[in-house]
Amino acid sequence: MLYSKTHSQIIYLKKTNIKNISSHLTLKKIKFALKIKLMTTENEHVQCLIIGSGPAGYTAAIYAARADLKPLMITGMEMGGQLTKTTDVENFPGYPNGVMGPDMMEDFRKQAERFGTDIRFGYVSSVDFSGAVHKVVVDENKTITADTVIISTGASAKWLGLPSEEKYNGFGVSACAVCDGFFFKNQNVAIVGAGDTAAEEATYLAKLCKKVYMIVRRDEFRASKAMVHRVLNTHNIEVLYNTETKEILGDGKVVTAVKVINNQTKQEQDLDVTGFFVAIGHNPNTAIFKDWLKMDETGYLITKPDSTATDIEGVFVCGDAQDKLWRQAVTAAGTGCMAALEAERYLAAKEFA
């Protein structure tokens, strides 16, 4: 199907989570969406196809375009990736005064385009990696064949699903303590989760914040003994067992408290916090690759050691789709660079084989 501008705009608005961004940022996203090219129905062949337009995909595009691989990028429905859902980014090198997430991703896009990346709005609905040339189906109706494919489809944080969580997302609610903990220095915060990541993020927050409430649904942690030991021995973390989040309270702009309930006693209390961190896991966006590529039990794609290469020749993966440990923009960008360089080497070796 050939998208009209209006159609693609509607799809874009429907599929992206724009409600939690201020109207200023929302407008920027719409403008951003309308600047890009739309998919046509003609099939085509490219040397390098990049799936996803987050920090990993754009960095791969910059390197691949500069190496004259003439990359084609399929943006996905969340053009710019996870950082378009946040406000301030203060830890990406090169922005001494910090930058708004959507603005930073626009800079990435401009840089990728400057070297000739062909950026198209669409989503990859299926792939076929059975042959020497890889087949990628876009929007369920257009097949692109590629000598190399760089997968940078990222991951999505899991949320509790409360309307108030969505309302204050980016304004006190966050799914990344390392990214946003700094904004709550010397303040009280709460974190929900009971696994290793939640435990690690709670101890990270405890170093910055006055007090950390850790909200644990059951009467025990899922985290390793060592991590639990660290949590329980951190003086400013208070663990609330058998506790669930009922609502995030705010003044209409930012978070001011969190209402929790003890699921045994049914007793409710308001925690006096300005930050609310959700650490209940991530879903890598890798379902379409499950018949072709190795992944772990949670869906993270597996690469060869010290490499972005998968078991299928010419298919590389970078960013959060393969990284369940660091999940930062700069690490995603780093592996994006690796993927493009490895794709270039692969093509060069094939040419002289």
Ligand SMILES: Cc1cc2nc3c(=O)[nH]c(=O)nc-3n(C[C@H](O)[C@H](O)[C@H](O)COP(=O)(O)OP(=O)(O)OC[C@H]3O[C@@H](n4cnc5c(N)ncnc54)[C@H](O)[C@@H]3O)c2cc1C
């Ligand atoms: C609220 C929040 C705040 C954050 N703040 C910071 C911060 O301050 N600093 C920091 O370093 N990190 C931060 N992070 C983490 C950072 O955003 C991620 O580590 C980074 O974006 C990962 O980059 P990526 O390119 O791997 O994937 P993503 O940014 O997740 O991008 C994935 C891309 O793949 C596309 N895609 C998915 N499926 C398909 C498909 N089927 N077809 C085509 N395209 C597809 C999506 O549309 C998207 O464009 C934050 C994350 C969140 C959620």
